[in-house]
Amino acid sequence: MKRSFAVVTDSTADLPDAWRERYDIDVVPLKVLFGEETFRDGVDMNNEEFFARLAASSKLPTTSAPSPGEFAELYARLAKDHDGCISIHLGRSLSATVEAARVGAQSVEGFRVDVIDSETVTMPMAFLCQVAAECATLVEASAAVKERIPKCRVLALLDTMRYIEMGGRVSRASAMIGTLLDVKPLLLVAEGEIKPVDRVRTRSRAIPRMVEFFDQDVPVEHVAVVHAQAPEEAERIAADIRSRHPDLEVPVGQIGCVLGTHTGPKALGVVYIKK
Amino acid sequence: MSEHKTPGVDGPLFKRALLGSLSWLSSNHEEVNRLNVFPVPDGDTGTNMLLTLQSAVEDIKESNAAEVSKIAKLASHGSLMGARGNSGVILSQIFRGFARAVEGKSSLTPAELATAFEEAANAAYRAVNKPTEGTILTVAREAGRAAAAAAASPDATVPRVIAAAASGARDAVLKTPSQLQILRDAGVVDAGGFGLQIILEGMLKTIEESESSLAALAPARPAALPAPSQVSVELPEGGWGYCTEFLIEGSNLDLERIKTQIEALGNSVLVVGEPELVKVHVHTDDPTRIITLAGGYGKLLKLNVGDMSTQHRRILEGAGQAAGAPRSNGVGVVAVVAGRGLVDIFRGLGVDAIVEGGQTMNPSTQDMLTAIESVPYDEVILLPNNKNVILAAKQVLGLTKKNVHVIETHSVPQGVAAVVAFRGDRSGAENLAAMKSEAERVQTIEVTHAVRDTRSNGLKVKKGDVIGLINDKLEFAGTDYGEVVNKALGKLGADSYELVTVYRGEGATDDELQKLESDIRSTHPGLEVEVQQGGQQHYPFILSIE
Structure with a gap:
C-alpha cells in the first residue's frame, strides 16, 4: 500500500542512498560556499569532492540553509500526489533550515506540512525519517517522531x-x-x-x-x-x-x-x- | 521651501527605489557585518541581507512593469528564493507583507505606502515563532509607525513618508541595545535592524535625487554607531571572562567609590542603586577579587557569576542568556607552573589559579595556600607539577579548612595530562581517579644542560653537556638535543605512542627547535609532533609522550 504522505528531510541527515529509495524520502540540500562558489550538499558536490577541496582550500567554506522558496517549491510539487508531508530537519539551534521550511510551508495553501525540529543532526535524523516512513498516517508519523526527538x-x-x-x-x-x-x-x-x-x-x-x-x-x-x-x-x-x-x-x-x-x-x- | 505634490509610488519608481537600496546596502554591508555579536566569521548579517536583497531585485532589473504591485511581487518571490540567514528570511517576509498590501495597485499614495510598510512589519512578526524585541522586527514596526505618522500629515508626500520610515528605523536601531542584553554586552546595535535601516535609506537617497529640497529630512548616518574598535568582539585570552552580578545590602554605601574600585577590576561596569542597596554588574577575569572587595561593603545578595563563553554558546543556541552556575561539581584546580607559555596553557585548560614556580624557584606552602584560598570552591585539586614541590604542596593539607587533594604530578606533561582529564561535571573523587590515571599514563622527557661534571646512573657527564631525563631519571648525555631526544624516545619505545608534545623553553633557539622537530619526525614518522611555546627556564625542551 502506498503511503499517502510524503517524507522530507535535508542533506544533514546523511541519509544513505539506499534508504532514500527504499522509503521514498525527499532530501533538500543545504549549501556549502567556497568563496563565491555555491554547491548544493550532495547534489553539486559529493563527500569525496568536498573533503578534497576542503584540504586544498586556504579559506574555510561556510554553509547556508536552503531558502524558504526551495522548500515551498518542493512542498507544492509533493502536494500534487500526497495528502500531507512530514519534513524533518536539522536542529533549530544549529541552523536556520527549520525556519526556512516553516516559512516555505506557509506559502503552500491547503497542504499540511508537519515541520519537525529534530534538535539533532546526521543519522538520528535518518532514523527519524525511517520511523516516519513506516507509519500509516501523517498524524502517527509526527507523534512517533516527536516522541523520539528527546x-x-x-x-x-x-x-x-x-x-x-x-x-x-x-x-x-x-x-x-x-x-x-x-x-x-x-x-x-x-x-x-x-x-x-x-x-x-x-x-x-x-x-x-x-x-x-x-x-x-x-x-x-x-x-x-x-x-x-x-x-x-x-x-x-x-x-x-x-x-x-x-x-x-x-x-x-x-x-x-x-x-x-x-x-x-x-x-x-x-x-x-x-x- | 516649495510645496509640491509628488507622484505616487508606481512600478518604475519602486524599482528605482529597490535598486537604490541594493546599491546602498552593497556599499554598507560590511558595516553591518561588523555588528555581529559573535567573534566568528559565520552568519554575517550584512552579507546575508545583501544576498537576499540581490535575489529580490534580480528579476526586477529586467522588468518594465508599470504597476507597483508587479514589482513588489517579484521582490517578494525573489527574496523568498534567495533568503539566507535569519535576517534574510525576515527580510523576505517584509517583502511578502509589502507585496500583499499593494496587491492589485498600480500606484501608491503616501498613505497607501505607509500602510504597506506597516503591513510588511506585521507579516514579519507573524512569520517568526517567538518575536523578539530589539531586532529587525522592532525596527520594521517602528519604521512603519513613523511612516504612518508622516502620512497622516496634510502635506504628506512619498519622499516624506520614506524619510520618516528611514528615520523611524534609525531611532529604533539606536534603541536596540536597551532592549537586548546581548547587544548591550557586546556594545553594538542590532545588525539586522541596521541592515533594514540602510535599505530604507537607500530608497530615500534614490527618491531624493529628484527631490533635493527634501535633503534636510534625510537621516544622517547613525551618529551613535559604535566605532569598529568597540564592535569587534575579539575572543580574549582565556575566553570571555565572567559576567558577575550581585546586590550589596548595607548602609551609607558610596556608589561612586564602589564604582571606581570595580572599574579597576573589570569592564562593562554598572553600579546603580541607593545607599542601602546597590546593584553591581561587571565583566571580569577575576570574579573572586570583585566578590571579596564587595563583601567588605555589606551583605551580598543574588550573587551570580556566569561564564560568558557558555553564555555566548547559549545565546547562539537561542536558549536565552541566563548566567550559568560557576562549576557544577564545586571543585577547583590549582597548578604550580613556571613559564609564560605554560601558564597560558594551564589557564586555557581551565585551571582556576596558578602558583608561579617550578624547578629552581619552588613556591612556598604559603604561596600555594593563598592560591587555594582564592579559588571560589571548597574542594580543590592541587597539581605541583615538579617532584621538588610535592612535599611543600602536601603541607597545605593541614593549613586550610578546604578539602584539598594533591595529585603528585612530577612534571609539566603529567600536570597537563591531569588537567585535560578534569571535568567540571564530575565529582572530586571521580576527577581524582581519572586525573591520576592520565598523569601516570604520560611519559616525560626533559632536556637540559649539565650544570657540573658528574657521574649519575652509570653516565659520565661533563658540565655543559646536553642531558636527557626520562621521568626524572637521568638517562642520556650528548652534545645535541636531537640526538639525546631520539635516544630517549627509542628507550621509551616511542613508536607505540601517538603524540609527542614539545614544550619549548626560554633557552631554545628557532634553529634548535626546527632541528629537533625534524629529527623526531624523520626517526619516528608515525608520531604526531606538536610544538608549544612553554617559556620555561633551564629546560630548553620538555617533551610529553602519550
Missing part, C-alpha cells in the same frame, strides 16, 4: 577544533578546550544543545571513551557510526559495538559536505536513539 544522541569526536570553532557553533571555552593545546573534544548533541562530555589528546584514547559512553546509554532503538573520511576507524567502532550488542544493527554512514564543514575531516560519531 532521545536522539550524537556523540562526536572531532580531530581538531578548527572547523567547529570557525563555524561558531561551539567555542573552545565551551568545549572545555584550552586555547593553546591541541585537545580533541568529545561532544554530545542532545535536545538541540552541544555539550562537551570529555576531552582527550589522542584519538586512540578517545575512541574507547566514545564506546564506553554509548554503553552507558544502552538500551537503544537505533545506532549508527558516522565518519568524515575515516572509514576504517568507523568500521572498527561499528564492529566493536556489534560484538558487545549482537542484537543491534550498526550501519556506518558518511558525514556530508555541510556537516563536514563544521566537523572537519577525520571526525567520528556514534549516533543513536535511546529506547
Whole structure:
C-alpha cells in the first residue's frame, strides 16, 4: 500500500542512498560556499569532492540553509500526489533550515506540512525519517517522531577544533578546550544543545571513551557510526559495538559536505536513539 | 521651501527605489557585518541581507512593469528564493507583507505606502515563532509607525513618508541595545535592524535625487554607531571572562567609590542603586577579587557569576542568556607552573589559579595556600607539577579548612595530562581517579644542560653537556638535543605512542627547535609532533609522550 504522505528531510541527515529509495524520502540540500562558489550538499558536490577541496582550500567554506522558496517549491510539487508531508530537519539551534521550511510551508495553501525540529543532526535524523516512513498516517508519523526527538544522541569526536570553532557553533571555552593545546573534544548533541562530555589528546584514547559512553546509554532503538573520511576507524567502532550488542544493527554512514564543514575531516560519531 | 505634490509610488519608481537600496546596502554591508555579536566569521548579517536583497531585485532589473504591485511581487518571490540567514528570511517576509498590501495597485499614495510598510512589519512578526524585541522586527514596526505618522500629515508626500520610515528605523536601531542584553554586552546595535535601516535609506537617497529640497529630512548616518574598535568582539585570552552580578545590602554605601574600585577590576561596569542597596554588574577575569572587595561593603545578595563563553554558546543556541552556575561539581584546580607559555596553557585548560614556580624557584606552602584560598570552591585539586614541590604542596593539607587533594604530578606533561582529564561535571573523587590515571599514563622527557661534571646512573657527564631525563631519571648525555631526544624516545619505545608534545623553553633557539622537530619526525614518522611555546627556564625542551 502506498503511503499517502510524503517524507522530507535535508542533506544533514546523511541519509544513505539506499534508504532514500527504499522509503521514498525527499532530501533538500543545504549549501556549502567556497568563496563565491555555491554547491548544493550532495547534489553539486559529493563527500569525496568536498573533503578534497576542503584540504586544498586556504579559506574555510561556510554553509547556508536552503531558502524558504526551495522548500515551498518542493512542498507544492509533493502536494500534487500526497495528502500531507512530514519534513524533518536539522536542529533549530544549529541552523536556520527549520525556519526556512516553516516559512516555505506557509506559502503552500491547503497542504499540511508537519515541520519537525529534530534538535539533532546526521543519522538520528535518518532514523527519524525511517520511523516516519513506516507509519500509516501523517498524524502517527509526527507523534512517533516527536516522541523520539528527546532521545536522539550524537556523540562526536572531532580531530581538531578548527572547523567547529570557525563555524561558531561551539567555542573552545565551551568545549572545555584550552586555547593553546591541541585537545580533541568529545561532544554530545542532545535536545538541540552541544555539550562537551570529555576531552582527550589522542584519538586512540578517545575512541574507547566514545564506546564506553554509548554503553552507558544502552538500551537503544537505533545506532549508527558516522565518519568524515575515516572509514576504517568507523568500521572498527561499528564492529566493536556489534560484538558487545549482537542484537543491534550498526550501519556506518558518511558525514556530508555541510556537516563536514563544521566537523572537519577525520571526525567520528556514534549516533543513536535511546529506547 | 516649495510645496509640491509628488507622484505616487508606481512600478518604475519602486524599482528605482529597490535598486537604490541594493546599491546602498552593497556599499554598507560590511558595516553591518561588523555588528555581529559573535567573534566568528559565520552568519554575517550584512552579507546575508545583501544576498537576499540581490535575489529580490534580480528579476526586477529586467522588468518594465508599470504597476507597483508587479514589482513588489517579484521582490517578494525573489527574496523568498534567495533568503539566507535569519535576517534574510525576515527580510523576505517584509517583502511578502509589502507585496500583499499593494496587491492589485498600480500606484501608491503616501498613505497607501505607509500602510504597506506597516503591513510588511506585521507579516514579519507573524512569520517568526517567538518575536523578539530589539531586532529587525522592532525596527520594521517602528519604521512603519513613523511612516504612518508622516502620512497622516496634510502635506504628506512619498519622499516624506520614506524619510520618516528611514528615520523611524534609525531611532529604533539606536534603541536596540536597551532592549537586548546581548547587544548591550557586546556594545553594538542590532545588525539586522541596521541592515533594514540602510535599505530604507537607500530608497530615500534614490527618491531624493529628484527631490533635493527634501535633503534636510534625510537621516544622517547613525551618529551613535559604535566605532569598529568597540564592535569587534575579539575572543580574549582565556575566553570571555565572567559576567558577575550581585546586590550589596548595607548602609551609607558610596556608589561612586564602589564604582571606581570595580572599574579597576573589570569592564562593562554598572553600579546603580541607593545607599542601602546597590546593584553591581561587571565583566571580569577575576570574579573572586570583585566578590571579596564587595563583601567588605555589606551583605551580598543574588550573587551570580556566569561564564560568558557558555553564555555566548547559549545565546547562539537561542536558549536565552541566563548566567550559568560557576562549576557544577564545586571543585577547583590549582597548578604550580613556571613559564609564560605554560601558564597560558594551564589557564586555557581551565585551571582556576596558578602558583608561579617550578624547578629552581619552588613556591612556598604559603604561596600555594593563598592560591587555594582564592579559588571560589571548597574542594580543590592541587597539581605541583615538579617532584621538588610535592612535599611543600602536601603541607597545605593541614593549613586550610578546604578539602584539598594533591595529585603528585612530577612534571609539566603529567600536570597537563591531569588537567585535560578534569571535568567540571564530575565529582572530586571521580576527577581524582581519572586525573591520576592520565598523569601516570604520560611519559616525560626533559632536556637540559649539565650544570657540573658528574657521574649519575652509570653516565659520565661533563658540565655543559646536553642531558636527557626520562621521568626524572637521568638517562642520556650528548652534545645535541636531537640526538639525546631520539635516544630517549627509542628507550621509551616511542613508536607505540601517538603524540609527542614539545614544550619549548626560554633557552631554545628557532634553529634548535626546527632541528629537533625534524629529527623526531624523520626517526619516528608515525608520531604526531606538536610544538608549544612553554617559556620555561633551564629546560630548553620538555617533551610529553602519550
